[in-house]
Amino acid sequence: MLTILALPDWVPYVVAVVVIVGIIFAITSWLDRRRTQALTAVSLEMGFLFVGKEWKDVQQPPQLQVALFNRGHSKRFRNIMTGSVAGLRTCLFDYMYTVGGGKSSRIYGQTVAAYCKNGLHLASFNLQPQGLMHKLWDAVVHKDIIFDSNPNFAQRYVLRSPETERTRTVFTPALLSFLESLNTQKKWQIEGMGDTLIIYRGGKKAKPAECKVFLEETSALAGQFFSLGNCK
Numbered sequence: 649m650l651t652i653l654a655l656p657d658w659v660p661y662v663v664a665v666v667v668i669v670g671i672i673f674a675i676t677s678w679l680d681r682r683r684t685q686a687l688t689a690v691s692l693e694m695g696f697l698f699v700g701k702e703w704k705d706v707q708q709p710p711q712l713q714v715a716l717f718n719r720g721h722s723k724r725f726r727n728i729m730t731g732s733v734a735g736l737r738t739c740l741f742d743y744m745y746t747v748g749g750g751k752s753s754r755i756y757g758q759t760v761a762a763y764c765k766n767g768l769h770l771a772s773f774n775l776q777p778q779g780l781m782h783k784l785w786d787a788v789v790h791k792d793i794i795f796d797s798n799p800n801f802a803q804r805y806v807l808r809s810p811e812t813e814r815t816r817t818v819f820t821p822a823l824l825s826f827l828e829s830l831n832t833q834k835k836w837q838i839e840g841m842g843d844t845l846i847i848y849r850g851g852k853k854a855k856p857a858e859c860k861v862f863l864e865e866t867s868a869l870a871g872q873f874f875s876l877g878n879c880k
Contacts, residue, residue: 686856696731710762720745761866771814
């Protein structure tokens with residue numbers, strides 16, 4: 649007589665979890681493929697070259713030692729597009745990284761625009777919208793760069809750099825006033841180092857249909873930054 653062994657009570661739960669994870673992975677992969685296909689077409693419309701996941705040898709990648717690329721782990725680039733705007737070597741790409749681990753992990757993804765200008769030697773800096781945690785942190789460590797010419801700037805932004813004095817010279821009163829005039833809802837973050845300026849909205853990916861507008865907005869920001877700032 650054939651004996652049927654009873655399965656432990658936890659087996660159905662494990663199977664259910666595996667199935668759910670598999671479904672989520674399949675949906676995510678399908679959405680990623682659709683995004684890549686759409687961005688490939690958008691890249692051609694903008695006159696850019698769609699590179700994919702690797703920088704390869706098509707063009708030298710922008711300098712990627714700024715704050716954004718030093719956060720978290722499991723870092724990955726996707727949908728890299730390269731071209732030129734107003735004489736600036738330009739790259740658009742999706743960038744993702746993970747913070748934490750296990751159940752408490754969180755993935756951040758954003759569309760990034762990188763603009764490279766020959767002969768530029770920016771100090772490393774990080775500019776982002778002011779928040780409550782930033783205010784509390786600065787109250788303790790006093791690391792934010794403050795400008796007497798534009799006292800309200802510190803109410804809008806956090807500016808930090810390991811090269812404070814070099815960064816101060818870049819942010820002229822005209823550049824500070826321009827940055828103060830930007831739409832607060834956009835929450836632009838700007839980082840620079842060497843010949844590269846990157847612009848993005850933290851945790852925000854541009855939809856394929858929005859990429860042209862994203863390129864127009866970020867290139868306009870870069871143009872103003874280079875023309876109003878003391879960029880050498």
